[in-house]
Amino acid sequence: MKKERIFVFKTKPTIISHAAVVGKKEGEGPMGKEFDYIFEDSKAGQDSWEQSESRIHREAVTRAIKKSGYKNEDIDMIISGDLLDQCTGTAFSIKDLGIPFTGVYGACSTMALSMLVAATMTEAKLCTNTVAATSSHFCSAEKQFRMPLEYGGQRPPTAQWTATASGAVVVSDKGKGVKITSGLIGTIQDMGITDANNMGAAMAPAACDTISKYLKGTKTKPSDYDMILTGDLGVVGTELLLELLEKQESIDISGVHNDCGLMIYDLNEQDVNSGGSGCGCSGAVVCSNILRRMEEGELKKILFIGTGALLSAVSPLQSEPVPGIAHLVCLEA
Amino acid sequence: MKKERIFVFKTKPTIISHAAVVGKKEGEGPMGKEFDYIFEDSKAGQDSWEQSESRIHREAVTRAIKKSGYKNEDIDMIISGDLLDQCTGTAFSIKDLGIPFTGVYGACSTMALSMLVAATMTEAKLCTNTVAATSSHFCSAEKQFRMPLEYGGQRPPTAQWTATASGAVVVSDKGKGVKITSGLIGTIQDMGITDANNMGAAMAPAACDTISKYLKGTKTKPSDYDMILTGDLGVVGTELLLELLEKQESIDISGVHNDCGLMIYDLNEQDVNSGGSGCGCSGAVVCSNILRRMEEGELKKILFIGTGALLSAVSPLQSEPVPGIAHLVCLEA
Numbered sequence: 001m002k003k004e005r006i007f008v009f010k011t012k013p014t015i016i017s018h019a020a021v022v023g024k025k026e027g028e029g030p031m032g033k034e035f036d037y038i039f040e041d042s043k044a045g046q047d048s049w050e051q052s053e054s055r056i057h058r059e060a061v062t063r064a065i066k067k068s069g070y071k072n073e074d075i076d077m078i079i080s081g082d083l084l085d086q087c088t089g090t091a092f093s094i095k096d097l098g099i100p101f102t103g104v105y106g107a108c109s110t111m112a113l114s115m116l117v118a119a120t121m122t123e124a125k126l127c128t129n130t131v132a133a134t135s136s137h138f139c140s141a142e143k144q145f146r147m148p149l150e151y152g153g154q155r156p157p158t159a160q161w162t163a164t165a166s167g168a169v170v171v172s173d174k175g176k177g178v179k180i181t182s183g184l185i186g187t188i189q190d191m192g193i194t195d196a197n198n199m200g201a202a203m204a205p206a207a208c209d210t211i212s213k214y215l216k217g218t219k220t221k222p223s224d225y226d227m228i229l230t231g232d233l234g235v236v237g238t239e240l241l242l243e244l245l246e247k248q249e250s251i252d253i254s255g256v257h258n259d260c261g262l263m264i265y266d267l268n269e270q271d272v273n274s275g276g277s278g279c280g281c282s283g284a285v286v287c288s289n290i291l292r293r294m295e296e297g298e299l300k301k302i303l304f305i306g307t308g309a310l311l312s313a314v315s316p317l318q319s320e321p322v323p324g325i326a327h328l329v330c331l332e333a
Numbered sequence: 334m335k336k337e338r339i340f341v342f343k344t345k346p347t348i349i350s351h352a353a354v355v356g357k358k359e360g361e362g363p364m365g366k367e368f369d370y371i372f373e374d375s376k377a378g379q380d381s382w383e384q385s386e387s388r389i390h391r392e393a394v395t396r397a398i399k400k401s402g403y404k405n406e407d408i409d410m411i412i413s414g415d416l417l418d419q420c421t422g423t424a425f426s427i428k429d430l431g432i433p434f435t436g437v438y439g440a441c442s443t444m445a446l447s448m449l450v451a452a453t454m455t456e457a458k459l460c461t462n463t464v465a466a467t468s469s470h471f472c473s474a475e476k477q478f479r480m481p482l483e484y485g486g487q488r489p490p491t492a493q494w495t496a497t498a499s500g501a502v503v504v505s506d507k508g509k510g511v512k513i514t515s516g517l518i519g520t521i522q523d524m525g526i527t528d529a530n531n532m533g534a535a536m537a538p539a540a541c542d543t544i545s546k547y548l549k550g551t552k553t554k555p556s557d558y559d560m561i562l563t564g565d566l567g568v569v570g571t572e573l574l575l576e577l578l579e580k581q582e583s584i585d586i587s588g589v590h591n592d593c594g595l596m597i598y599d600l601n602e603q604d605v606n607s608g609g610s611g612c613g614c615s616g617a618v619v620c621s622n623i624l625r626r627m628e629e630g631e632l633k634k635i636l637f638i639g640t641g642a643l644l645s646a647v648s649p650l651q652s653e654p655v656p657g658i659a660h661l662v663c664l665e666a
Contacts, residue, residue, distance in 0.1 A: 105436035
């Protein structure tokens, strides 16, 4: 096996602020009190689902900037992306902020990818303050990838619920906060999954590949971390990940593993089948609960692995598989 | 005006190889002899336009790697993206190469953006060899953004022809070749353009903003460069750019300006209206003719400004404007 490049950030890029903004359903879940703002209206006062997603995304970005104490003109770069075609959720969100923009695409792994690109720009000493962000919206995602909401399609038990949510961090070369100390950009894994209603199965092999490469590359073990947090594998994907790591790699992460898709909703009460998903799911959980607990000292060192399924609305109809990708960020308090 | 961050690459990331692969029409144009490979079949032997784009993209990436003398396992990262929904042109292209993947989205500016992110990873000393690439395909783009080809829709004179093309470079921290010495990541400009058949007008203000910020930030003038090359403004956008720079910024680049969208086709003979466009247009022109002329000493120092229009198939139907973005790369022989 090729030795993957672990990104070690010697400059220790620092998350000096973070914000998470969500929709009504996410606000009613177990993390409700963690979020900076909850839009009670699914359309967030806009005319379309797409505009609503942009509105929520902008709210997270502007709140993160405000909490950092900086102004827009102090921010050198926004690194962001989303699930909408041509990343328009992001583009229309930030177009009037006057901040340079690096668009990234990693499907639901985008929060981890944007943090890694932000940390890389800090490490290269090309940026002082950057924003890393992402968003998703249940209604814009359903409309685009699956069925019109009005159709009332039945969701199989493996299906996940795309979170209406956005997360944003300000990453700086100085200041107080959680440090991005290392990471690993993932390699696409294609196990031939063709069920567009089972994203967990599509993403679990990628998470397995990235986690095992990182642990081997850094010669660390699961118990060295307070948490190994995947993005949005949900119930089905989590079970697969634990099994794959155990059987293929002899790595047992069950004692420290959690998944943002399992945390954001009450799986018994909120009718979300296999759990939450979408770029905003891990974005909002990491940018609220997780970073707060790190700042308060409850969690000292964690691995956050964003997980993405690389499909479009067209690709499954052309019998293409759903390849997965997973990007890993090591965060230290 | 906020002073934009000019990215100055002290490590001088080097383009050690490049490849350009195109379709039949591009092969019949004035650059025909420059390209590494021409697919005579629009479907490139595949079953769909989308798969054809992925095939062409993969051909450019694998040819660039082969020409570098390295093997896949020596490449630390592919940085790439395209115009297809969820960047599936790229994902399905490279999924079996076993190389870590950073997905970027900059619409038709993607070649410049991927080169800048590659150079940033080199500058941060996180990668040794990276691939920066992009692609577009006339048929997959028409199908997705405009009309089914079979409809035979009339194209207004302002419309551009999406190039069936892909370009790729291998960027290394050592070796011989053209250097990426500096750059500027652009800021979204929204002038309220709503005509999805006039991308040149949507992108020209962004090119104007990026070029003037870079020239002012580096205290250089147009005559310091052998060429100021925009991505795909075409006839309409080029005229607007020259006028905007002259009137708003008192900068005259007319003596050194060219545009990949004006170079890739014979505008009199090939029925492409306002010229070429698409990520692959500037990708293929830069990764063939331009880099060859730099390597041969004809061009010593150029600015390449990738230009992108940030729309989806949905956004114009929702009366959204078409914001533009432009990313600049300074290349030195």
